[in-house]
Amino acid sequence: MAKKEEKIEYVKNGKRLDGRKVDESRSLKIEAGILNRADGSAYLEWGQNKVIAAVYGPREALPKHIQNPYKALVNYQYRMATFSVPDRKNPRPARREIEISKVCGEALEKVIFVEKFPNTTIDIFVEILDSNAGTRVAGLTAASIALADAGIPMRDLVAAIGVGKAGGEIILDLNKEEEDAPDAVDIPLAIMPRTEEIVLLQMDGLLTKEEWKKALKLGLKGCRQVYEIQRATLRKQYEAAEKEAKVGEKGEREKGEKVK
Amino acid sequence: MDNVTWDLKADKAVKLIKEGKRVDDRALDQYRAIEIKKNISENAEGSALVKLGGTEVVVGVKMVLGEPYPDMPNEGTISVGAELLPLASPVFEFGPPRPESIELARVVDRAVRESKALDFKDLCIEEGEKVWIVFIDLYALNDDGNLFDACSIATLSSLLETRIPKLEDGEIIKDEYSGKLKLSRKPLLCTFSKIAGKIVVDPVLIEEKAHDARFSLATTEDNYMCAFQKGGSGSLTESEIDQCIDTAFKCAKQIRKQL
Numbered sequence: 210m211a212k213k214e215e216k217i218e219y220v221k222n223g224k225r226l227d228g229r230k231v232d233e234s235r236s237l238k239i240e241a242g243i244l245n246r247a248d249g250s251a252y253l254e255w256g257q258n259k260v261i262a263a264v265y266g267p268r269e270a271l272p273k274h275i276q277n278p279y280k281a282l283v284n285y286q287y288r289m290a291t292f293s294v295p296d297r298k299n300p301r302p303a304r305r306e307i308e309i310s311k312v313c314g315e316a317l318e319k320v321i322f323v324e325k326f327p328n329t330t331i332d333i334f335v336e337i338l339d340s341n342a343g344t345r346v347a348g349l350t351a352a353s354i355a356l357a358d359a360g361i362p363m364r365d366l367v368a369a370i371g372v373g374k375a376g377g378e379i380i381l382d383l384n385k386e387e388e389d390a391p392d393a394v395d396i397p398l399a400i401m402p403r404t405e406e407i408v409l410l411q412m413d414g415l416l417t418k419e420e421w422k423k424a425l426k427l428g429l430k431g432c433r434q435v436y437e438i439q440r441a442t443l444r445k446q447y448e449a450a451e452k453e454a455k456v457g458e459k460g461e462r463e464k465g466e467k468v469k
Numbered sequence: 470m471d472n473v474t475w476d477l478k479a480d481k482a483v484k485l486i487k488e489g490k491r492v493d494d495r496a497l498d499q500y501r502a503i504e505i506k507k508n509i510s511e512n513a514e515g516s517a518l519v520k521l522g523g524t525e526v527v528v529g530v531k532m533v534l535g536e537p538y539p540d541m542p543n544e545g546t547i548s549v550g551a552e553l554l555p556l557a558s559p560v561f562e563f564g565p566p567r568p569e570s571i572e573l574a575r576v577v578d579r580a581v582r583e584s585k586a587l588d589f590k591d592l593c594i595e596e597g598e599k600v601w602i603v604f605i606d607l608y609a610l611n612d613d614g615n616l617f618d619a620c621s622i623a624t625l626s627s628l629l630e631t632r633i634p635k636l637e638d639g640e641i642i643k644d645e646y647s648g649k650l651k652l653s654r655k656p657l658l659c660t661f662s663k664i665a666g667k668i669v670v671d672p673v674l675i676e677e678k679a680h681d682a683r684f685s686l687a688t689t690e691d692n693y694m695c696a697f698q699k700g701g702s703g704s705l706t707e708s709e710i711d712q713c714i715d716t717a718f719k720c721a722k723q724i725r726k727q728l
Contacts, residue, residue: 283702304571311568311700318702396697406704410684412697413583418714421694425707 545592
Protein backbone atom coordinates (compact mmCIF):
# COMPACT_ATOMS: atom_id res chain seq x y z
CA MET A 210 0.00 0.00 0.00
CA ALA A 211 1.36 3.36 -1.02
CA LYS A 212 1.13 5.32 2.17
CA LYS A 213 3.20 8.35 1.34
CA GLU A 214 1.89 11.08 3.58
CA GLU A 215 -0.21 12.68 0.88
CA LYS A 216 -3.10 14.54 2.47
CA ILE A 217 -6.43 13.13 1.39
CA GLU A 218 -9.35 15.51 1.53
CA TYR A 219 -12.18 13.40 2.87
CA VAL A 220 -14.74 16.12 2.29
CA LYS A 221 -14.25 18.56 -0.59
CA ASN A 222 -16.86 21.17 -1.48
CA GLY A 223 -19.39 19.31 0.66
CA LYS A 224 -18.78 16.05 -1.19
CA ARG A 225 -17.10 12.90 0.12
CA LEU A 226 -14.69 10.63 -1.77
CA ASP A 227 -17.59 8.56 -3.13
CA GLY A 228 -19.68 11.65 -3.92
CA ARG A 229 -21.96 11.46 -0.89
CA LYS A 230 -22.86 14.39 1.32
CA VAL A 231 -21.65 14.34 4.94
CA ASP A 232 -25.10 13.32 6.20
CA GLU A 233 -25.86 10.85 3.42
CA SER A 234 -25.83 7.11 3.93
CA ARG A 235 -25.12 4.54 1.24
CA SER A 236 -28.13 3.03 -0.49
CA LEU A 237 -29.94 0.49 1.67
CA LYS A 238 -32.19 -2.33 0.47
CA ILE A 239 -33.80 -4.97 2.67
CA GLU A 240 -35.91 -7.97 1.80
CA ALA A 241 -37.70 -10.11 4.37
CA GLY A 242 -38.48 -13.83 4.28
CA ILE A 243 -35.82 -15.05 1.87
CA LEU A 244 -34.96 -18.42 3.49
CA ASN A 245 -37.72 -20.99 3.72
CA ARG A 246 -36.26 -23.26 6.44
CA ALA A 247 -35.71 -20.45 8.92
CA ASP A 248 -38.54 -19.13 11.09
CA GLY A 249 -37.64 -15.66 9.92
CA SER A 250 -35.02 -14.19 7.63
CA ALA A 251 -33.83 -11.12 5.81
CA TYR A 252 -31.38 -10.14 3.10
CA LEU A 253 -29.81 -6.72 3.19
CA GLU A 254 -27.61 -4.71 0.87
CA TRP A 255 -26.07 -1.52 2.20
CA GLY A 256 -23.60 -0.08 -0.25
CA GLN A 257 -21.20 -2.93 -0.88
CA ASN A 258 -22.21 -4.72 2.34
CA LYS A 259 -24.30 -7.83 1.79
CA VAL A 260 -25.84 -9.62 4.75
CA ILE A 261 -28.13 -12.58 5.36
CA ALA A 262 -29.86 -12.93 8.73
CA ALA A 263 -31.89 -15.92 9.90
CA VAL A 264 -33.89 -16.48 13.07
CA TYR A 265 -34.75 -19.83 14.65
CA GLY A 266 -36.97 -20.05 17.69
CA PRO A 267 -38.08 -19.50 20.29
CA ARG A 268 -37.03 -23.14 20.72
CA GLU A 269 -35.93 -25.22 23.70
CA ALA A 270 -32.53 -24.07 24.96
CA LEU A 271 -30.10 -26.97 25.10
CA PRO A 272 -28.17 -28.24 26.98
CA LYS A 273 -30.74 -27.81 29.73
CA HIS A 274 -28.42 -26.09 32.20
CA ILE A 275 -28.20 -22.99 30.00
CA GLN A 276 -31.97 -22.45 30.26
CA ASN A 277 -33.27 -19.41 32.07
CA PRO A 278 -36.61 -20.04 33.81
CA TYR A 279 -37.45 -16.32 33.58
CA LYS A 280 -36.69 -15.49 29.99
CA ALA A 281 -35.56 -16.59 26.56
CA LEU A 282 -31.86 -16.50 25.74
CA VAL A 283 -30.91 -14.36 22.79
CA ASN A 284 -28.12 -16.12 20.93
CA TYR A 285 -26.71 -13.80 18.27
CA GLN A 286 -23.98 -15.10 16.01
CA TYR A 287 -22.26 -12.64 13.71
CA ARG A 288 -19.89 -14.23 11.20
CA MET A 289 -17.98 -13.01 8.22
CA ALA A 290 -17.71 -15.36 5.25
CA THR A 291 -14.09 -16.21 4.38
CA PHE A 292 -14.41 -14.39 1.04
CA SER A 293 -16.15 -11.28 2.38
CA VAL A 294 -12.90 -9.37 3.00
CA PRO A 295 -9.92 -8.54 0.74
CA ASP A 296 -7.65 -11.18 2.38
CA ARG A 297 -9.31 -14.53 3.05
CA LYS A 298 -10.65 -14.67 6.59
CA ASN A 299 -9.96 -17.70 8.73
CA PRO A 300 -13.36 -19.41 9.13
CA ARG A 301 -12.76 -19.84 12.85
CA PRO A 302 -14.69 -17.15 14.72
CA ALA A 303 -12.31 -14.32 15.51
CA ARG A 304 -12.33 -12.38 18.79
CA ARG A 305 -13.83 -9.45 16.93
CA GLU A 306 -16.78 -11.55 15.76
CA ILE A 307 -17.36 -12.91 19.27
CA GLU A 308 -17.41 -9.41 20.76
CA ILE A 309 -19.75 -8.11 18.06
CA SER A 310 -22.08 -11.08 18.61
CA LYS A 311 -22.22 -10.32 22.31
CA VAL A 312 -23.07 -6.62 22.04
CA CYS A 313 -25.56 -7.09 19.17
CA GLY A 314 -27.38 -9.86 21.07
CA GLU A 315 -27.63 -7.59 24.11
CA ALA A 316 -29.01 -4.81 21.92
CA LEU A 317 -31.80 -7.05 20.59
CA GLU A 318 -32.63 -8.48 24.01
CA LYS A 319 -33.99 -5.07 24.96
CA VAL A 320 -36.66 -5.13 22.21
CA ILE A 321 -37.72 -8.79 22.32
CA PHE A 322 -40.36 -9.82 24.87
CA VAL A 323 -37.92 -12.41 26.24
CA GLU A 324 -39.97 -12.85 29.42
CA LYS A 325 -42.72 -14.48 27.35
CA PHE A 326 -40.55 -17.46 26.42
CA PRO A 327 -38.83 -18.94 29.48
CA ASN A 328 -36.38 -21.82 29.00
CA THR A 329 -36.06 -21.16 25.29
CA THR A 330 -33.46 -19.72 23.01
CA ILE A 331 -33.94 -17.36 20.11
CA ASP A 332 -31.08 -18.03 17.72
CA ILE A 333 -30.10 -15.28 15.33
CA PHE A 334 -27.49 -16.05 12.68
CA VAL A 335 -25.95 -13.24 10.71
CA GLU A 336 -23.63 -13.99 7.83
CA ILE A 337 -21.67 -11.24 6.10
CA LEU A 338 -21.20 -12.10 2.43
CA ASP A 339 -19.45 -8.93 1.32
CA SER A 340 -18.11 -6.09 3.40
CA ASN A 341 -17.07 -2.48 3.20
CA ALA A 342 -17.21 -1.04 6.74
CA GLY A 343 -20.36 -0.94 8.86
CA THR A 344 -21.16 -4.65 8.78
CA ARG A 345 -22.18 -4.92 12.45
CA VAL A 346 -24.86 -2.27 12.06
CA ALA A 347 -25.94 -3.82 8.75
CA GLY A 348 -26.23 -7.18 10.50
CA LEU A 349 -28.25 -5.75 13.36
CA THR A 350 -30.60 -3.92 10.99
CA ALA A 351 -31.16 -7.15 9.03
CA ALA A 352 -31.56 -9.27 12.18
CA SER A 353 -34.27 -6.97 13.45
CA ILE A 354 -36.27 -7.56 10.23
CA ALA A 355 -35.66 -11.31 10.44
CA LEU A 356 -37.06 -11.31 14.01
CA ALA A 357 -40.17 -9.48 12.85
CA ASP A 358 -40.47 -11.92 9.94
CA ALA A 359 -40.34 -14.79 12.46
CA GLY A 360 -43.33 -13.26 14.25
CA ILE A 361 -41.42 -12.81 17.50
CA PRO A 362 -43.14 -10.24 19.73
CA MET A 363 -41.05 -7.10 19.95
CA ARG A 364 -41.38 -3.70 21.61
CA ASP A 365 -39.88 -2.00 18.60
CA LEU A 366 -37.46 -2.65 15.77
CA VAL A 367 -33.77 -1.92 16.19
CA ALA A 368 -32.37 0.53 13.66
CA ALA A 369 -28.60 0.85 13.40
CA ILE A 370 -26.04 2.89 11.53
CA GLY A 371 -22.41 3.88 11.72
CA VAL A 372 -21.37 7.46 12.26
CA GLY A 373 -17.95 8.97 12.85
CA LYS A 374 -15.17 11.21 11.74
CA ALA A 375 -12.67 11.33 8.90
CA GLY A 376 -10.43 14.21 7.87
CA GLY A 377 -11.81 16.31 10.71
CA GLU A 378 -15.41 16.03 9.48
CA ILE A 379 -18.31 14.32 11.23
CA ILE A 380 -19.89 12.02 8.66
CA LEU A 381 -22.64 9.41 8.41
CA ASP A 382 -22.17 5.77 7.41
CA LEU A 383 -18.38 5.60 6.91
CA ASN A 384 -17.02 3.39 4.15
CA LYS A 385 -13.74 1.49 4.41
CA GLU A 386 -11.66 4.28 2.90
CA GLU A 387 -13.02 6.74 5.45
CA GLU A 388 -12.63 4.28 8.30
CA ASP A 389 -8.93 4.03 7.40
CA ALA A 390 -8.37 7.79 7.71
CA PRO A 391 -5.52 8.67 10.11
CA ASP A 392 -7.91 10.50 12.43
CA ALA A 393 -10.84 8.13 11.87
CA VAL A 394 -13.45 7.69 14.56
CA ASP A 395 -15.99 4.92 14.18
CA ILE A 396 -19.23 4.90 16.21
CA PRO A 397 -21.61 2.01 15.63
CA LEU A 398 -24.98 3.10 16.99
CA ALA A 399 -28.34 1.32 17.34
CA ILE A 400 -31.57 2.63 18.80
CA MET A 401 -35.18 1.70 19.47
CA PRO A 402 -36.60 4.29 17.09
CA ARG A 403 -39.88 4.97 18.90
CA THR A 404 -38.17 6.19 22.08
CA GLU A 405 -34.68 6.83 20.66
CA GLU A 406 -33.15 4.87 23.52
CA ILE A 407 -29.66 3.68 22.65
CA VAL A 408 -29.23 -0.11 22.68
CA LEU A 409 -25.84 -0.42 21.00
CA LEU A 410 -23.00 2.05 21.26
CA GLN A 411 -19.32 1.60 20.63
CA MET A 412 -16.63 4.05 19.66
CA ASP A 413 -12.99 4.05 18.81
CA GLY A 414 -10.78 6.95 17.88
CA LEU A 415 -10.08 10.33 19.43
CA LEU A 416 -13.21 12.41 19.89
CA THR A 417 -14.07 15.53 21.87
CA LYS A 418 -17.35 15.91 23.69
CA GLU A 419 -18.54 18.54 21.19
CA GLU A 420 -17.78 16.22 18.28
CA TRP A 421 -19.65 13.42 20.05
CA LYS A 422 -22.77 15.58 20.43
CA LYS A 423 -22.66 16.38 16.73
CA ALA A 424 -22.03 12.74 15.77
CA LEU A 425 -24.89 11.47 17.90
CA LYS A 426 -27.31 13.94 16.34
CA LEU A 427 -26.27 12.80 12.88
CA GLY A 428 -26.39 9.13 13.90
CA LEU A 429 -29.92 9.44 15.29
CA LYS A 430 -31.03 11.07 12.06
CA GLY A 431 -29.47 8.17 10.14
CA CYS A 432 -31.19 5.61 12.37
CA ARG A 433 -34.56 7.23 11.68
CA GLN A 434 -33.94 6.89 7.94
CA VAL A 435 -32.98 3.24 8.38
CA TYR A 436 -36.15 2.70 10.41
CA GLU A 437 -38.30 4.06 7.59
CA ILE A 438 -36.73 1.59 5.15
CA GLN A 439 -37.24 -1.25 7.64
CA ARG A 440 -40.91 -0.37 8.03
CA ALA A 441 -41.40 -0.10 4.28
CA THR A 442 -39.81 -3.56 3.88
CA LEU A 443 -42.15 -5.15 6.38
CA ARG A 444 -45.19 -3.35 5.02
CA LYS A 445 -44.38 -4.58 1.52
CA GLN A 446 -43.85 -8.12 2.78
CA TYR A 447 -47.07 -8.11 4.76
CA GLU A 448 -49.15 -6.67 1.96
CA ALA A 449 -47.81 -9.27 -0.47
CA ALA A 450 -48.66 -12.08 1.95
CA GLU A 451 -52.14 -10.69 2.43
CA LYS A 452 -52.77 -10.48 -1.31
CA GLU A 453 -51.55 -14.03 -1.74
CA ALA A 454 -53.96 -15.21 0.95
CA LYS A 455 -56.84 -13.53 -0.82
CA VAL A 456 -56.00 -15.04 -4.20
CA GLY A 457 -56.14 -18.62 -2.98
CA GLU A 458 -55.34 -20.91 -0.10
CA LYS A 459 -51.65 -20.63 -0.95
CA GLY A 460 -51.21 -17.80 1.50
CA GLU A 461 -51.28 -20.04 4.54
CA ARG A 462 -48.21 -21.99 3.47
CA GLU A 463 -45.69 -19.58 4.88
CA LYS A 464 -46.86 -16.63 6.85
CA GLY A 465 -49.95 -18.21 8.34
CA GLU A 466 -48.02 -21.02 9.98
CA LYS A 467 -45.43 -18.76 11.46
CA VAL A 468 -47.82 -16.69 13.52
CA LYS A 469 -48.52 -18.95 16.42
CA MET B 470 -26.40 -20.50 38.22
CA ASP B 471 -26.68 -17.97 40.95
CA ASN B 472 -28.57 -18.78 44.10
CA VAL B 473 -31.42 -17.03 45.82
CA THR B 474 -29.18 -15.07 48.19
CA TRP B 475 -27.61 -13.31 45.25
CA ASP B 476 -31.01 -12.33 43.89
CA LEU B 477 -32.00 -10.94 47.29
CA LYS B 478 -28.75 -9.00 47.57
CA ALA B 479 -29.29 -7.59 44.09
CA ASP B 480 -32.81 -6.51 45.09
CA LYS B 481 -31.33 -4.74 48.09
CA ALA B 482 -28.79 -2.94 45.89
CA VAL B 483 -31.58 -1.74 43.59
CA LYS B 484 -33.67 -0.56 46.52
CA LEU B 485 -30.74 1.44 47.92
CA ILE B 486 -29.88 3.02 44.60
CA LYS B 487 -33.47 4.20 44.21
CA GLU B 488 -32.83 6.16 47.43
CA GLY B 489 -29.53 7.47 46.08
CA LYS B 490 -27.46 5.13 48.29
CA ARG B 491 -25.17 2.20 47.62
CA VAL B 492 -24.45 -1.13 49.28
CA ASP B 493 -21.05 0.11 50.45
CA ASP B 494 -22.15 3.64 51.35
CA ARG B 495 -20.41 5.29 48.44
CA ALA B 496 -21.78 8.23 46.48
CA LEU B 497 -23.15 7.32 43.05
CA ASP B 498 -20.16 8.97 41.36
CA GLN B 499 -17.48 7.72 43.75
CA TYR B 500 -14.84 5.07 43.12
CA ARG B 501 -13.77 2.48 45.64
CA ALA B 502 -10.29 2.87 47.14
CA ILE B 503 -7.55 2.16 44.61
CA GLU B 504 -4.26 0.54 45.50
CA ILE B 505 -1.51 0.14 42.91
CA LYS B 506 1.58 -2.00 43.34
CA LYS B 507 4.02 -1.69 40.47
CA ASN B 508 6.63 -4.14 39.19
CA ILE B 509 5.30 -7.24 40.89
CA SER B 510 7.04 -9.51 38.39
CA GLU B 511 10.76 -9.24 37.66
CA ASN B 512 10.53 -11.22 34.48
CA ALA B 513 7.87 -8.99 33.03
CA GLU B 514 8.98 -5.87 31.16
CA GLY B 515 6.28 -4.04 33.09
CA SER B 516 3.67 -5.16 35.58
CA ALA B 517 1.24 -4.00 38.21
CA LEU B 518 -1.20 -5.32 40.74
CA VAL B 519 -4.29 -3.23 41.25
CA LYS B 520 -6.88 -3.42 43.98
CA LEU B 521 -10.13 -1.62 43.34
CA GLY B 522 -12.01 -2.19 46.56
CA GLY B 523 -12.39 -5.97 46.71
CA THR B 524 -11.52 -6.45 43.05
CA GLU B 525 -7.98 -7.50 42.35
CA VAL B 526 -6.12 -7.90 39.07
CA VAL B 527 -2.56 -8.23 37.83
CA VAL B 528 -1.32 -7.13 34.47
CA GLY B 529 1.99 -8.05 32.91
CA VAL B 530 3.65 -6.68 29.79
CA LYS B 531 6.05 -8.68 27.65
CA MET B 532 7.86 -7.21 24.66
CA VAL B 533 8.28 -9.80 21.95
CA LEU B 534 10.01 -9.59 18.58
CA GLY B 535 7.74 -10.19 15.65
CA GLU B 536 7.05 -9.40 12.03
CA PRO B 537 4.98 -6.35 11.07
CA TYR B 538 1.66 -6.64 9.28
CA PRO B 539 2.26 -6.42 5.52
CA ASP B 540 0.12 -3.27 5.23
CA MET B 541 1.91 -1.57 8.15
CA PRO B 542 5.59 -2.43 7.49
CA ASN B 543 6.95 0.27 9.81
CA GLU B 544 4.66 -0.26 12.80
CA GLY B 545 4.73 -2.57 15.78
CA THR B 546 1.56 -3.37 17.65
CA ILE B 547 -0.04 -4.30 20.92
CA SER B 548 -1.94 -7.43 21.81
CA VAL B 549 -4.20 -7.65 24.84
CA GLY B 550 -5.44 -10.90 26.35
CA ALA B 551 -7.59 -11.45 29.43
CA GLU B 552 -7.69 -14.47 31.69
CA LEU B 553 -10.61 -14.75 34.05
CA LEU B 554 -8.82 -17.15 36.34
CA PRO B 555 -10.94 -19.76 38.14
CA LEU B 556 -9.33 -18.60 41.38
CA ALA B 557 -11.06 -15.23 40.95
CA SER B 558 -14.67 -16.38 41.07
CA PRO B 559 -16.75 -19.55 41.44
CA VAL B 560 -18.24 -18.89 38.01
CA PHE B 561 -14.95 -18.66 36.08
CA GLU B 562 -13.65 -21.82 34.46
CA PHE B 563 -10.56 -22.88 32.56
CA GLY B 564 -11.05 -23.37 28.86
CA PRO B 565 -11.27 -21.34 25.71
CA PRO B 566 -11.94 -17.64 26.34
CA ARG B 567 -15.59 -16.76 26.80
CA PRO B 568 -17.24 -13.71 25.23
CA GLU B 569 -16.92 -11.89 28.59
CA SER B 570 -13.14 -12.17 28.70
CA ILE B 571 -12.79 -11.38 25.00
CA GLU B 572 -14.86 -8.24 25.45
CA LEU B 573 -12.79 -7.20 28.49
CA ALA B 574 -9.51 -7.61 26.59
CA ARG B 575 -10.78 -5.84 23.50
CA VAL B 576 -12.15 -2.85 25.38
CA VAL B 577 -8.90 -2.40 27.35
CA ASP B 578 -7.03 -2.79 24.05
CA ARG B 579 -9.14 -0.09 22.38
CA ALA B 580 -8.57 2.36 25.23
CA VAL B 581 -4.79 2.10 24.78
CA ARG B 582 -4.67 1.72 21.00
CA GLU B 583 -7.19 4.40 20.03
CA SER B 584 -5.76 6.99 22.44
CA LYS B 585 -2.60 6.82 20.30
CA ALA B 586 -0.67 6.90 23.59
CA LEU B 587 1.82 4.56 21.99
CA ASP B 588 3.28 5.53 18.66
CA PHE B 589 3.40 2.20 16.86
CA LYS B 590 6.15 3.58 14.61
CA ASP B 591 8.40 3.76 17.70
CA LEU B 592 8.00 -0.01 17.94
CA CYS B 593 9.54 -0.61 14.52
CA ILE B 594 13.05 -2.08 14.61
CA GLU B 595 13.62 -2.88 10.95
CA GLU B 596 11.05 -1.83 8.41
CA GLY B 597 9.13 -4.74 6.95
CA GLU B 598 11.21 -7.22 8.95
CA LYS B 599 11.20 -6.77 12.67
CA VAL B 600 9.00 -4.92 15.14
CA TRP B 601 8.11 -5.03 18.81
CA ILE B 602 4.82 -6.60 19.75
CA VAL B 603 3.72 -5.41 23.17
CA PHE B 604 1.80 -8.23 24.81
CA ILE B 605 -0.42 -7.01 27.62
CA ASP B 606 -1.99 -9.82 29.61
CA LEU B 607 -4.73 -9.22 32.13
CA TYR B 608 -5.31 -11.66 34.97
CA ALA B 609 -8.33 -11.38 37.24
CA LEU B 610 -7.47 -12.56 40.76
CA ASN B 611 -10.62 -11.58 42.58
CA ASP B 612 -13.81 -10.46 40.89
CA ASP B 613 -15.79 -8.10 43.05
CA GLY B 614 -17.08 -6.11 40.11
CA ASN B 615 -15.71 -3.71 37.51
CA LEU B 616 -12.84 -5.76 36.14
CA PHE B 617 -12.81 -3.33 33.19
CA ASP B 618 -11.53 -0.36 35.18
CA ALA B 619 -9.25 -2.41 37.42
CA CYS B 620 -7.60 -3.88 34.31
CA SER B 621 -7.40 -0.48 32.64
CA ILE B 622 -5.65 1.09 35.65
CA ALA B 623 -3.29 -1.88 35.90
CA THR B 624 -2.56 -1.75 32.17
CA LEU B 625 -1.66 1.94 32.24
CA SER B 626 0.44 1.47 35.41
CA SER B 627 2.31 -1.41 33.75
CA LEU B 628 2.90 0.44 30.49
CA LEU B 629 4.28 3.44 32.38
CA GLU B 630 6.89 1.10 33.91
CA THR B 631 7.61 -0.97 30.82
CA ARG B 632 11.28 -1.30 29.87
CA ILE B 633 12.37 -2.07 26.34
CA PRO B 634 14.79 -5.01 26.18
CA LYS B 635 18.23 -4.32 24.76
CA LEU B 636 18.96 -5.76 21.34
CA GLU B 637 22.25 -7.01 19.93
CA ASP B 638 22.38 -8.28 16.35
CA GLY B 639 18.63 -8.36 16.40
CA GLU B 640 18.44 -10.60 19.45
CA ILE B 641 17.16 -9.74 22.92
CA ILE B 642 19.84 -9.60 25.62
CA LYS B 643 18.50 -10.97 28.86
CA ASP B 644 18.08 -8.61 31.82
CA GLU B 645 19.37 -5.60 29.93
CA TYR B 646 17.20 -2.73 28.83
CA SER B 647 17.59 0.12 26.38
CA GLY B 648 15.07 2.44 27.98
CA LYS B 649 11.44 2.87 28.80
CA LEU B 650 8.41 2.68 26.60
CA LYS B 651 7.22 6.14 25.55
CA LEU B 652 3.62 7.03 26.35
CA SER B 653 2.23 10.32 25.13
CA ARG B 654 -1.16 10.03 26.86
CA LYS B 655 -2.72 8.35 29.85
CA PRO B 656 -5.99 6.79 28.75
CA LEU B 657 -8.24 5.39 31.48
CA LEU B 658 -11.53 3.55 31.31
CA CYS B 659 -14.44 4.50 33.53
CA THR B 660 -17.31 2.07 33.79
CA PHE B 661 -20.89 2.75 34.81
CA SER B 662 -23.91 0.66 35.63
CA LYS B 663 -27.44 1.80 34.99
CA ILE B 664 -29.63 0.53 37.80
CA ALA B 665 -33.25 1.51 38.34
CA GLY B 666 -32.79 4.44 35.98
CA LYS B 667 -29.78 5.78 37.89
CA ILE B 668 -26.13 5.85 36.82
CA VAL B 669 -23.45 4.62 39.23
CA VAL B 670 -19.71 4.55 38.65
CA ASP B 671 -17.39 1.63 39.49
CA PRO B 672 -20.11 -0.96 40.22
CA VAL B 673 -19.41 -3.70 42.74
CA LEU B 674 -20.27 -7.26 41.72
CA ILE B 675 -23.70 -7.15 43.28
CA GLU B 676 -24.50 -3.94 41.41
CA GLU B 677 -23.31 -5.53 38.17
CA LYS B 678 -25.73 -8.40 38.81
CA ALA B 679 -28.56 -5.92 39.25
CA HIS B 680 -27.78 -3.59 36.37
CA ASP B 681 -29.79 -3.09 33.19
CA ALA B 682 -26.95 -1.67 31.16
CA ARG B 683 -23.24 -1.07 31.43
CA PHE B 684 -21.31 1.73 29.82
CA SER B 685 -17.54 2.12 29.66
CA LEU B 686 -15.67 5.01 28.22
CA ALA B 687 -12.00 5.84 28.03
CA THR B 688 -10.80 9.41 28.45
CA THR B 689 -7.42 11.09 28.18
CA GLU B 690 -5.94 13.95 30.19
CA ASP B 691 -6.15 16.25 27.15
CA ASN B 692 -9.95 16.08 27.02
CA TYR B 693 -10.44 13.37 24.44
CA MET B 694 -12.61 10.31 24.60
CA CYS B 695 -11.07 7.34 22.81
CA ALA B 696 -13.34 4.35 23.40
CA PHE B 697 -16.99 3.60 24.20
CA GLN B 698 -18.55 0.26 24.95
CA LYS B 699 -22.14 -0.28 25.92
CA GLY B 700 -23.02 -3.67 27.37
CA GLY B 701 -26.00 -5.34 28.97
CA SER B 702 -29.55 -5.72 27.73
CA GLY B 703 -30.77 -2.31 28.86
CA SER B 704 -30.75 0.98 26.99
CA LEU B 705 -29.18 4.39 27.57
CA THR B 706 -30.45 7.87 26.82
CA GLU B 707 -28.41 10.76 25.49
CA SER B 708 -28.50 12.57 28.83
CA GLU B 709 -27.37 9.44 30.69
CA ILE B 710 -24.39 9.20 28.35
CA ASP B 711 -23.61 12.89 28.93
CA GLN B 712 -23.66 12.24 32.65
CA CYS B 713 -21.24 9.31 32.19
CA ILE B 714 -18.90 11.44 30.07
CA ASP B 715 -18.69 14.24 32.65
CA THR B 716 -18.19 11.83 35.54
CA ALA B 717 -15.57 9.86 33.62
CA PHE B 718 -13.42 12.94 32.96
CA LYS B 719 -13.68 13.92 36.61
CA CYS B 720 -12.91 10.46 38.03
CA ALA B 721 -10.09 9.66 35.60
CA LYS B 722 -8.38 12.92 36.58
CA GLN B 723 -8.37 11.79 40.22
CA ILE B 724 -7.13 8.29 39.38
CA ARG B 725 -4.26 9.65 37.25
CA LYS B 726 -2.85 11.34 40.36
CA GLN B 727 -2.36 7.93 41.90
CA LEU B 728 -0.40 6.39 39.02
